[in-house]
Amino acid sequence: MTPETHPRIVMDPGICGGRPTVAGTRMRVSDILEALASGVTEAELLADFPYVSAEDVRACLRFAAAISNRWTWIDETAGTLGEDFARAALDRPGPDSYERPDLSFD
Numbered sequence: 001m002t003p004e005t006h007p008r009i010v011m012d013p014g015i016c017g018g019r020p021t022v023a024g025t026r027m028r029v030s031d032i033l034e035a036l037a038s039g040v041t042e043a044e045l046l047a048d049f050p051y052v053s054a055e056d057v058r059a060c061l062r063f064a065a066a067i068s069n070r071w072t073w074i075d076e077t078a079g080t081l082g083e084d085f086a087r088a089a090l091d092r093p094g095p096d097s098y099e100r101p102d103l104s105f106d
Contacts, residue, residue: 008022008023008055008059009023009063010023016028022056022060025051025052029063033060036057042054042057045057
């Protein structure tokens, strides 16, 4: 995934911690996707956030579709961020690893 394939979506470490955002805004892609998933209509979203366009919303959907295949994203990003990043992303533990039976909060 490159800026050429998703020009309306940027990942800048200085903006929202590097999370994908709509270019020129601090509107995270995840915010738009979560709003749509919760039943907010595109018209409501555009009315509430006039700096976001209908094309931006579609770009967020295209971006989400593109990264839903994690392996492809890792393959494409590895060349930019380095093999160590790709290996770390693939080896990252899932939610099950956060369970610590040796800890108790009682």
